[in-house]
Amino acid sequence: MKHRTCGRGDIKKWPVSKEDASLLHKGGDFLSNTEDDFLSKEEGDFLSNTEDDFLSKEEGDFLSNKEDDFLSKEEGNFLSKELEDFLWKCDEHVDKKLSQFCHDHSQLCCSDCVVKIHSQCRKVTQISELTNSQPTGLEGLSVELETVLVEIKTLQISQVASIQSLQRTYKEHSAVMIEQMCGNLYTYIDECDNNSVGKSGGNEQYLKEEMCRNVVSIMNEFDNITAKELNEMKDEVISIKRSVTSSIHKCTSLHNDLSQFHEIVQKIGDNKELCLIASIKCKHIIQQALTLLGKSGKVFNVQSNAKHNVRIPSDSYECSITGICVLTDEQVLVADRGNKRFKLLNQQYQVVSHWDVARVYVRDMCQITPSEVAVALDKTPSNTHNVQFITVTQSQLTLGRKLELQHGCTGIACHQGELFICSGSALYKYALSGKQLCRLYEDRSLGYAVNKCAVSPTGNRLYITSWDKLHTLARDGTLLATFSDPALECPWGLHVTPAGQVLVCGDWSRTVLQVGWKGQSKLATLATEEDGVWRPMAVCYSSKTSSIIVGQWRDNILVFRVE
Ligand SMILES: [Zn+2]
Numbered sequence: 001m002k003h004r005t006c007g008r009g010d011i012k013k014w015p016v017s018k019e020d021a022s023l024l025h026k027g028g029d030f031l032s033n034t035e036d037d038f039l040s041k042e043e044g045d046f047l048s049n050t051e052d053d054f055l056s057k058e059e060g061d062f063l064s065n066k067e068d069d070f071l072s073k074e075e076g077n078f079l080s081k082e083l084e085d086f087l088w089k090c091d092e093h094v095d096k097k098l099s100q101f102c103h104d105h106s107q108l109c110c111s112d113c114v115v116k117i118h119s120q121c122r123k124v125t126q127i128s129e130l131t132n133s134q135p136t137g138l139e140g141l142s143v144e145l146e147t148v149l150v151e152i153k154t155l156q157i158s159q160v161a162s163i164q165s166l167q168r169t170y171k172e173h174s175a176v177m178i179e180q181m182c183g184n185l186y187t188y189i190d191e192c193d194n195n196s197v198g199k200s201g202g203n204e205q206y207l208k209e210e211m212c213r214n215v216v217s218i219m220n221e222f223d224n225i226t227a228k229e230l231n232e233m234k235d236e237v238i239s240i241k242r243s244v245t246s247s248i249h250k251c252t253s254l255h256n257d258l259s260q261f262h263e264i265v266q267k268i269g270d271n272k273e274l275c276l277i278a279s280i281k282c283k284h285i286i287q288q289a290l291t292l293l294g295k296s297g298k299v300f301n302v303q304s305n306a307k308h309n310v311r312i313p314s315d316s317y318e319c320s321i322t323g324i325c326v327l328t329d330e331q332v333l334v335a336d337r338g339n340k341r342f343k344l345l346n347q348q349y350q351v352v353s354h355w356d357v358a359r360v361y362v363r364d365m366c367q368i369t370p371s372e373v374a375v376a377l378d379k380t381p382s383n384t385h386n387v388q389f390i391t392v393t394q395s396q397l398t399l400g401r402k403l404e405l406q407h408g409c410t411g412i413a414c415h416q417g418e419l420f421i422c423s424g425s426a427l428y429k430y431a432l433s434g435k436q437l438c439r440l441y442e443d444r445s446l447g448y449a450v451n452k453c454a455v456s457p458t459g460n461r462l463y464i465t466s467w468d469k470l471h472t473l474a475r476d477g478t479l480l481a482t483f484s485d486p487a488l489e490c491p492w493g494l495h496v497t498p499a500g501q502v503l504v505c506g507d508w509s510r511t512v513l514q515v516g517w518k519g520q521s522k523l524a525t526l527a528t529e530e531d532g533v534w535r536p537m538a539v540c541y542s543s544k545t546s547s548i549i550v551g552q553w554r555d556n557i558l559v560f561r562v563e
């Protein structure tokens with residue numbers, strides 16, 4: 001077989017008649033319509049809006065701020081009238097000046113705030129009365145600001161890189177798929193060439209038509225299977241890119257705020273009231289930055305708890321919920337391993353539809369985009385392992401592409417298009433295309449040594465549950481911390497919130513714990529058997545409803561409202 005390289009133009013160079021050509025054009029829709037549009041337009045948007053701005057303007061800002069500080073120190077430290085006004089301004093009521101402080105909310109208030117928001121609060125004091133009792137600690141804040149500024153910048157750079165890598169993955173994968181299709185075509189044409197040697201005139205027309213039909217069928221197969229999968233992946237890339245871009249913009253805006261406070265802290269002078277206001281506002285902005293960095297450290301406080309039955313009449317076994325994802329419109333998709341089916345819950349957590357997976361064990365589930373999940377499946381009789389993509393639109397489940405794995409598939413997590421898959425004894429990283437990128441971690445000691453995984457919001461940390469421990473790994477798989485606790489027997493499902501709060505289920509201890517983002521210490525036992533917890537297998541946090549949803553080996557799920 002001759003192996004030719006393939007470009008899109010090659011197909012059109014064949015010596016074929018007009019009719020044949022139009023027949024050929026019916027195939028290969030994907031080639032003619034989709035690819036270029038996506039790559040050129042999206043790529044263009046990205047380059048023109050985000051990256052350039054970021055690299056030139058932001059970088060510039062960052063450098064110039066530093067420089068300004070040095071210059072101003074030489075010139076003499078003073079706060080401009082503009083910055084002074086900015087400090088005095090109420091965030092809620094822009095034309096009002098701050099005058100008081102609410103201790104209940106730890107918030108600065110103007111006179112409008114006091115009347116409209118804090119009228120019921122127990123302790124509201126004049127700012128002037130506080131200046132002697134509250135240390136401002138501005139020097140410490142200055143150091144903290146510098147650290148956070150660098151971290152936000154690093155996050156932004158890594159997010160830009162992750163979008164670029166995601167687009168590259170898509171481009172490479174589609175190129176490989178198109179190359180493969182062309183290979184099939186050429187193999188077929190070569191076969192035809194060899195078969196037709198020596199055959200005479202009468203058959204020529206027939207052979208040509210036969211050839212066109214077969215070529216069209218090869219191209220149609222490409223359109224119906226491969227192009228569909230490529231389009232699915234393209235939609236994922238666009239959706240993920242949208243959310244990462246919005247996070248990049250948040251970084252930009254926070255970086256600007258942090259820089260401004262850095263300047264203020266350097267120049268503020270000794271006006272006690274102004275120093276106090278600056279320190280309170282500064283702490284607030286640092287907290288916002290830490291939340292974006294997944295280091296909020298905020299401990300959940302459980303307000304209420306409710307049980308919701310997820311058993312349906314056709315269930316043969318007790319429910320065993322091994323995966324939970326909160327989708328768009330607050331619909332919840334749960335994986336019921338016991339009954340080998342998925343169940344879609346409405347906002348009231350009632351089962352509104354279900355989808356069966358015969359002879360398959362659902363081991364875990366993770367979110368890819370707001371409407372798409374990836375499910376870790378083990379097939380029972382054949383012992384094959386898959387990742388199945390599923391899209392939910394208007395209460396309908398649609399099966400997407402399926403990745404075949406060469407190893408077990410006990411846990412799955414996704415971060416900006418990168419898949420992390422636990423095999424039971426190792427943690428692997430995969431591209432969205434299904435290409436294995438690397439093995440990050442291995443522990444062959446026990447059956448469930450690498451069981452379930454979760455990723456921090458920045459992608460900097462990976463968490464895995466391992467028999468009786470919770471391990472925390474760096475991005476490259478280096479073990480950073482190991483946590484165990486009597487209240488966490490047989491840790492199973494785990495979840496990281498967008499602010500970086502780590503939630504872990506203790507299967508045997510019948511508990512749900514919050515662990516610090518460093519993975520070193522317990523922050524709280526959020527729920528126990530007394531709250532109805534029974535062999536919890538999966539946990540998920542919903543930001544919109546501020547709830548923690550717990551799936552267990554029982555017919556009900558638990559929903560904890562938290563603050
Ligand atoms: Zn106000």
Ligand SMILES: [Zn+2]
Pocket residue numbers: 102103104105117118121
């Ligand atoms: Zn208040």
